[in-house]
Amino acid sequence: MKFVDEFRAPEVIAKTCKEIKRLSDPNRHYRIMEVCGGHTHAIYRFGLKDLLPSNIELIHGPGCPVCVLPMGRIDDGLAIAQQPDVIFAAFGDMMRVPGTHGSPLEHKARGMDVRIVYSPADALKLAQTNPDKHVMFFAIGFETTAPSTALTLMRAQSQGTHNFSVFCNHVTIIPAIRAILDSPDMRLDAFIGPGHVSTVIGCRPYEWIAKKENKPVAVSGFEPLDILQSIVMVLRQLKGEEAKIENQYKRVVPWEGNSAALRAMAEVFELRPYFEWRGLGFISQSALRIRSSYAEWDSEQRFEVPGVRVTDPKAAQCGEVLKGVLKPHQCKLFGKECTPEHPIGALMVSSEGSCAAYFNYEHRKMEMVTSIAMPA
Amino acid sequence: MCLAIPGQVVELYPNQPSAAMVDVVGVRRKVDLGLLQDNLPRKGDWVLIHVGFALSKISEEDAMDQMRILRVLGEAEAAMQEVEGYGLENAENAKTT
Amino acid sequence: MNAAVDPRSPQFQPETTVSSNARSETVPPALRFRDPQIEMAHGAGGKASRRLVEGLFAPLLFASSSEPLGDAAHLDFNGTRIAITTDSFVVKPLHFPGGSIGELAVNGTVNDLAVSGAKAEAMVVTYVLEAGLPTAVLEAEVRAMGNAARRAGIAIAGGDTKVVEHGKADFMYITTTGIGRPLPGVKIDPGSVRAGDKILLSGAIGDHGITILLARGELDLEADLRSDTRSVFPLVEAMVRVAGPGIRWMRDPTRGGVATSLNELARDCGLGMVLTEEAIPMHDAVRGACELLGLDPLHIANEGQFLAVVAPEYADAALNALNLSPGGADAQIIGEVREQPGGAVLVTTGYGGSRIVDMLVGDPLPRIC
Numbered sequence: 067m068k069f070v071d072e073f074r075a076p077e078v079i080a081k082t083c084k085e086i087k088r089l090s091d092p093n094r095h096y097r098i099m100e101v102c103g104g105h106t107h108a109i110y111r112f113g114l115k116d117l118l119p120s121n122i123e124l125i126h127g128p129g130c131p132v133c134v135l136p137m138g139r140i141d142d143g144l145a146i147a148q149q150p151d152v153i154f155a156a157f158g159d160m161m162r163v164p165g166t167h168g169s170p171l172e173h174k175a176r177g178m179d180v181r182i183v184y185s186p187a188d189a190l191k192l193a194q195t196n197p198d199k200h201v202m203f204f205a206i207g208f209e210t211t212a213p214s215t216a217l218t219l220m221r222a223q224s225q226g227t228h229n230f231s232v233f234c235n236h237v238t239i240i241p242a243i244r245a246i247l248d249s250p251d252m253r254l255d256a257f258i259g260p261g262h263v264s265t266v267i268g269c270r271p272y273e274w275i276a277k278k279e280n281k282p283v284a285v286s287g288f289e290p291l292d293i294l295q296s297i298v299m300v301l302r303q304l305k306g307e308e309a310k311i312e313n314q315y316k317r318v319v320p321w322e323g324n325s326a327a328l329r330a331m332a333e334v335f336e337l338r339p340y341f342e343w344r345g346l347g348f349i350s351q352s353a354l355r356i357r358s359s360y361a362e363w364d365s366e367q368r369f370e371v372p373g374v375r376v377t378d379p380k381a382a383q384c385g386e387v388l389k390g391v392l393k394p395h396q397c398k399l400f401g402k403e404c405t406p407e408h409p410i411g412a413l414m415v416s417s418e419g420s421c422a423a424y425f426n427y428e429h430r431k432m433e434m435v436t437s438i439a440m441p442a
Numbered sequence: 443m444c445l446a447i448p449g450q451v452v453e454l455y456p457n458q459p460s461a462a463m464v465d466v467v468g469v470r471r472k473v474d475l476g477l478l479q480d481n482l483p484r485k486g487d488w489v490l491i492h493v494g495f496a497l498s499k500i501s502e503e504d505a506m507d508q509m510r511i512l513r514v515l516g517e518a519e520a521a522m523q524e525v526e527g528y529g530l531e532n533a534e535n536a537k538t539t
Numbered sequence: 540m541n542a543a544v545d546p547r548s549p550q551f552q553p554e555t556t557v558s559s560n561a562r563s564e565t566v567p568p569a570l571r572f573r574d575p576q577i578e579m580a581h582g583a584g585g586k587a588s589r590r591l592v593e594g595l596f597a598p599l600l601f602a603s604s605s606e607p608l609g610d611a612a613h614l615d616f617n618g619t620r621i622a623i624t625t626d627s628f629v630v631k632p633l634h635f636p637g638g639s640i641g642e643l644a645v646n647g648t649v650n651d652l653a654v655s656g657a658k659a660e661a662m663v664v665t666y667v668l669e670a671g672l673p674t675a676v677l678e679a680e681v682r683a684m685g686n687a688a689r690r691a692g693i694a695i696a697g698g699d700t701k702v703v704e705h706g707k708a709d710f711m712y713i714t715t716t717g718i719g720r721p722l723p724g725v726k727i728d729p730g731s732v733r734a735g736d737k738i739l740l741s742g743a744i745g746d747h748g749i750t751i752l753l754a755r756g757e758l759d760l761e762a763d764l765r766s767d768t769r770s771v772f773p774l775v776e777a778m779v780r781v782a783g784p785g786i787r788w789m790r791d792p793t794r795g796g797v798a799t800s801l802n803e804l805a806r807d808c809g810l811g812m813v814l815t816e817e818a819i820p821m822h823d824a825v826r827g828a829c830e831l832l833g834l835d836p837l838h839i840a841n842e843g844q845f846l847a848v849v850a851p852e853y854a855d856a857a858l859n860a861l862n863l864s865p866g867g868a869d870a871q872i873i874g875e876v877r878e879q880p881g882g883a884v885l886v887t888t889g890y891g892g893s894r895i896v897d898m899l900v901g902d903p904l905p906r907i908c
């Protein structure tokens with residue numbers, strides 16, 4: 067696969083790992099946060115932790131849009147879809163996320179019309195081919211995905227499709243990073259920046275992290291070599307005691323971002339004054355809602371929304387894991403009450419949530435290492 | 443939020459400037475080019491696809507550049523060590539990057 | 540899946556037919572299966588399916604549920620050994636590139652018997668038909684089944700038909716029961732698997748599952764892919780001929796994919812299955828679809844492949860026999876059995892990284908994150 071395989075070349079990976087070893091100070095413990103859930107997933111999928119020296123710790127950040135979605139919002143979306151002749155359309159990522167009365171798939175088993183779509187455009191098409199139903203698209207995602215939803219709403223308007231609406235849960239990444247850095251129990255050395263979000267917002271929005279917080283950022287792609295090269299970049303900066311934004315993912319990320327995408331977002335969306343993030347609490351100006359000019363395609367305007375707040379069980383330590391303060395297996399519920407089969411927190415449901423990733427890819431390796439290390 | 447894959451534009455539609463058929467090693471999907479309307483791709487160009495929309499063009503030049511940089515990683519260091527081995531005074535000047 | 544039941548149990552005396560009514564009169568153990576309702580996940584072949592079988596069916600139906608669950612049961616009737624299997628076919632759409640439900644039904648039955656080390660001889664089939672099903676559709680499926688049965692060398696000895704109301708079956712459901720003759724010189728037993736054994740795969744994975752996913756049309760993807768449905772018996776037979784004594788275990792990785800089959804083996808024998816990622820054969824289009832949709836090819840269903848665990852001294856001969864047989868050119872040794880990680884499947888990459896591959900809970904879902 068072009069633009070994929072080259073960035074998985076074993077010899078070059080070996081070289082890059084050597085360089086990482088050379089650059090890292092053995093007397094120092096590095097804490098590097100990778101913000102994006104896609105990076106969390108890639109790190110586990112490619113087994114990158116096996117390649118890093120033990121004094122480099124990769125901390126998983128809050129960039130998992132499923133993980134930070136409060137359960138009340140899922141309940142709201144499902145409540146709308148309970149109405150007769152409403153089709154609940156969402157990405158596969160949402161299908162097993164538990165609401166108070168079950169996940170979308172469980173609701174499907176009980177008779178709700180639930181469809182998996184790959185694209186918001188497919189949800190719009192579903193509305194156009196089912197004129198006697200209403201299609202509600204449950205939209206999630208950061209700035210990577212929001213422009214596509216925006217464009218779809220613009221198309222719905224221009225094509226005059228009225229049996230379609232969007233339940234908008236889009237969130238923005240910068241406030242989440244700010245919340246992490248403002249957190250008193252947080253100690254981080256550098257960031258691996260979200261490469262695909264940055265194709266939309268560009269690299270400028272991260273400049274305050276370097277200038278004010280004095281931490282290096284490497285905006286990173288998702289192949290093994292991308293992530294490893296990003297680590298090289300931040301290590302070089304830390305060694306040279308500098309802090310700046312570097313664009314590792316140059317082949318795809320324009321420094322200024324994607325103006326057409328930003329325009330589409332500005333046309334359709336505005337910032338909510340505040341929004342609740344599961345595990346992080348209320349954050350102001352951190353989420354998008356649909357503008358009044360598109361009210362007709364806003365599920366929250368078209369339908370009655372219960373708007374109930376659902377809090378996580380006290381024992382669940384999702385917030386601390388989300389902020390990187392705790393590792394997944396350090397949460398009291400991990401692997402016992404909370405597993406991918408019976409998730410309690412959303413970090414266990416989403417395949418890029420740190421708990422699920424850790425559970426699926428990692429924890430038995432931990433046991434294996436431990437059992438080999440201990441004498442029989 | 444981040445699953446986006448490189449694909450090649452294999453067909454454009456004169457009646458639908460905002461659409462293109464994109465190929466990912468033999469899998470094809472009609473993709474919306476609305477987010478690239480300021481810089482529409484041509485047939486043969488590579489784009490990054492996310493949820494059925496093209497998010498960005500992929501620069502082959504930048505990709506090759508990146509690989510070039512990675513391939514010489516460590517070579518400057520190796521050159522350094524060799525030079526130091528000869529006991530030259532100004533080993534610093536031998537560094538290339 | 541059928542339990543490899545203990546042929547010494549009371550209901551398997553000579554002249555007695557196998558019947559669940561012949562269960563002994565002891566009180567069944569309390570059920571471990573606690574889910575309040577059945578979900579789609581319970582039929583996906585992954586963890587939820589396993590929970591249902593082990594936690595509800597096995598304690599109530601199978602006399603000795605201490606035996607590991609296999610693809611077919613080998614029964615002994617006073618010295619005559621017979622292999623028996625049953626399977627049901629519920630697929631949408633009925634017809635897809637490379638085949639249809641009828642072919643799946645025949646090949647699936649033959650394959651379950653083949654990987655238990657038996658040659659399929661005959662099968663019976665039940666059709667549950669939805670009222671309103673066009674006859675032309677039924678005829679096409681029945682023809683396909685007849686052709687597949689002839690190709691596979693299995694006789695269809697009889698059957699049953701039921702018709703249910705419109706909306707109660709997706710056009711048709713097919714259930715089969717197949718019987719066969721165990722092959723001499725091979726004994727499938729997960730307990731015989733040892734560290735050092737090699738893991739063989741008969742060919743490229745993921746073709747069937749991705750073909751079906753694309754054929755449903757919901758994702759708007761096209762690819763030049765076909766289901767891999769075929770009888771794997773000729774390949775199994777070729778392998779048994781040269782490596783019979785060395786074959787420890789075989790399975791056809793259908794729903795849940797290679798990852799599920801190997802996880803089941805890892806659980807049953809307590810050893811680790813360590814795979815080499817680059818060795819796993821896959822067609823480009825399967826790879827492309829999986830990358831695009833965020834799916835792991837190891838979780839995708841196959842209908843014309845099998846896995847075999849073979850003792851190291853027989854592995855090369857086994858692989859060679861497969862490669863030389865028609866349809867076996869892509870067979871590979873994809874990994875080996877090791878002590879660690881015990882009970883799990885590990886995939887190693889060409890550059891030193893590794894990851895654990897678990898069974899999924901339910902069907903693999905496309906993702907965008």
